[in-house]
Amino acid sequence: MPELPEVEVSRQGISPFMVGETVMRVVVRNASLRWPVPSEIQDMVGLTITGIRRRAKYLLLETDWGTAILHLGMSGNLKVLPHGTVAGKHDHVDIELSNGKLLRLNDPRRFGCLLWTREPAEQHKLLAKLGPEPLTDAFSGDSLYERSRKRKIAVKQFIMDNHVVVGVGNIYANEALFSAGIHPQQPANDIDNARYAALASEIKTVLARAITQGGTTLKDFTGSDGKPGYFVQELQVYGKAGLPCSACGGLLQEVRMGGRSTVFCPLCQPKRSA
DNA sequence: ACGCTCTCCTGTATGC
């Protein structure tokens, strides 16, 4: 499942093949993604891709006339392929380029989206209210601390709130809380500044590390070059309920929070009030 | 503003 590192790996993978190229054709085989792919996506034809940026888990394919907003949802995957490559199941959209390549979006569960906007992408409804990027200085222990003072929800759900910080999905939330020694069910407003400093630091570390490892391949994630991510080998708690904690040897415990699998070490991540 | 539930979807795993 693509989280921020997987989206960033995809961005880095496709950019060299796309930036500076002109869109020759957009083929939409199945427009039924999370929101229907709008017919205006055809406005891309004839435009040159000037850059590919990432905001949260959205990829922004920029041109001088508008921006395509792409999200991979739960199961989306991007590949760069030669023109004429036969499409398979769940290959919903191709963006064909002037260099003979095409960008192909495959998304079995269709939780992803592909939209087109002429306004600055940051002002788009989907992006306008997002919190800071975790790998920038705008995100810090201080920002977590300040935003959490009136929040009673569990810290895990707090850091997965896109208004607080973007790009922290279930896997990396579990991992960062473990590394910071914070119990996932601790109320957000019951954690002090020092512990939030540790948590922000661990979030940055785990996300940056995952990007360098090519993301986390759980089932079928691959980069745009088809290679899997290797961060799965470095997971400390996610998917390891019942196994011994790598730090203390105690058994990792699993609970469900908001429908999400939550794994932690009761000994290394004690509940402690600020 | 906050916190909770619901919803979208299909591949995979499990139980009968």
Add this chain to the structure above:
DNA sequence: TGCATACAGGAGAGCG
């Protein structure tokens, strides 16, 4: 072997 069911979850929508 086949069917029914549960589960995985990003994140917007809608409710109280």
